[in-house]
Amino acid sequence: MDINSRKTLSNGVEIPLIGLGVYLSPRGESTASAVRWAIEAGYRHIDTAAIYGNESSVGEGIRTSGISRDQLFITSKLWNDDIRKGRTLEAFKESLSRLGTDYLDLYLIHWPAEGHERAWQVLEELYQSGSVRAIGVSNYHLQHIDELEREAKIMPMLNQFECHPYLSQGPLIELCRQRGMAYESYSPLGGQNGTILSDPKIAEIAAKHNKTPAQITLRWHLQRGSIILPKSNHKDRIISNSQLFNFSLSEEEMNEIGNLDRGIRTGGNPDCFNF
Numbered sequence: 466m467d468i469n470s471r472k473t474l475s476n477g478v479e480i481p482l483i484g485l486g487v488y489l490s491p492r493g494e495s496t497a498s499a500v501r502w503a504i505e506a507g508y509r510h511i512d513t514a515a516i517y518g519n520e521s522s523v524g525e526g527i528r529t530s531g532i533s534r535d536q537l538f539i540t541s542k543l544w545n546d547d548i549r550k551g552r553t554l555e556a557f558k559e560s561l562s563r564l565g566t567d568y569l570d571l572y573l574i575h576w577p578a579e580g581h582e583r584a585w586q587v588l589e590e591l592y593q594s595g596s597v598r599a600i601g602v603s604n605y606h607l608q609h610i611d612e613l614e615r616e617a618k619i620m621p622m623l624n625q626f627e628c629h630p631y632l633s634q635g636p637l638i639e640l641c642r643q644r645g646m647a648y649e650s651y652s653p654l655g656g657q658n659g660t661i662l663s664d665p666k667i668a669e670i671a672a673k674h675n676k677t678p679a680q681i682t683l684r685w686h687l688q689r690g691s692i693i694l695p696k697s698n699h700k701d702r703i704i705s706n707s708q709l710f711n712f713s714l715s716e717e718e719m720n721e722i723g724n725l726d727r728g729i730r731t732g733g734n735p736d737c738f739n740f
């Protein structure tokens with residue numbers, strides 16, 4: 466495994482295991498720079514969303530990176546209001562325009578908002594027309610996947626959800642495996658105000674390997690088969706968050722980190738969200 470390693474989705478499309486996350490990364494130069502630093506460090510995958518408000522800055526970072534579009538894997542997400550209003554096609558085109566691209570590598574339904582089954586039909590059409598290389602969902606639990614699959618012609622290729630050592634999501638990962646969906650972890654480091662990076666057990670394992678707590682946490686995700694989307698606006702962290710391939714965690718260490726689960730969610734709960 467290295468920074469260029471990819472996972473093959475159910476339709477054969479390859480997705481890089483590490484993507485730069487940009488949730489809460491402000492619109493403007495700081496997001497554009499983060500994207501450029503990530504690409505310079507070897508990242509080829511950027512994960513944004515319409516609701517983040519920074520698609521145009523991601524686009525700016527990509528355009529000024531010197532890397533051609535076809536070398537990159539770009540994800541965006543359809544926001545809840547657009548799902549509810551039946552504006553999927555319009556919202557998709559707006560995302561493309563802000564990003565300055567004419568296709569996406571992956572387009573996700575951001576949350577299972579009312580009307581998501583209808584939105585999925587539009588994603589299927591976008592996929593069939595070649596405007597998107599792969600389609601999937603985010604924040605889906607079993608009942609949401611079932612709702613979608615009842616009417617779907619094409620099954621979601623991937624599910625992206627909050628996952629980190631304090632919310633380790635074992636059953637949801639197992640469900641994704643059973644349904645042939647890849648899984649992506651957002652807030653893999655526990656999010657903006659998380660305390661995972663100062664957890665004593667992770668610090669102890671980090672000291673043993675001479676790595677940072679962030680590297681230990683990200684390596685844990687990779688060893689359980691997850692695609693990771695660490696967010697940072699700092700160049701040194703963007704670089705070190707991708708240096709995960711010259712060490713590995715033992716089974717015991719993997720279990721120790723897995724045992725830190727305490728059901729702490731930093732974002733919304735898919736079973737009861739009101740946004």
Ligand code: A2P
Pocket residue numbers: 486651652653654655656657658662677679680694695696697698699702703705706
């Ligand atoms: P910053 O953008 O200031 O670097 P997540 O990926 O779980 O959403 O977590 C991101 C949070 O963790 C951000 O607040 C980010 O802040 C911080 N972060 C990202 N990488 C590291 C790192 N290597 N060490 C410490 N904090 C980090």
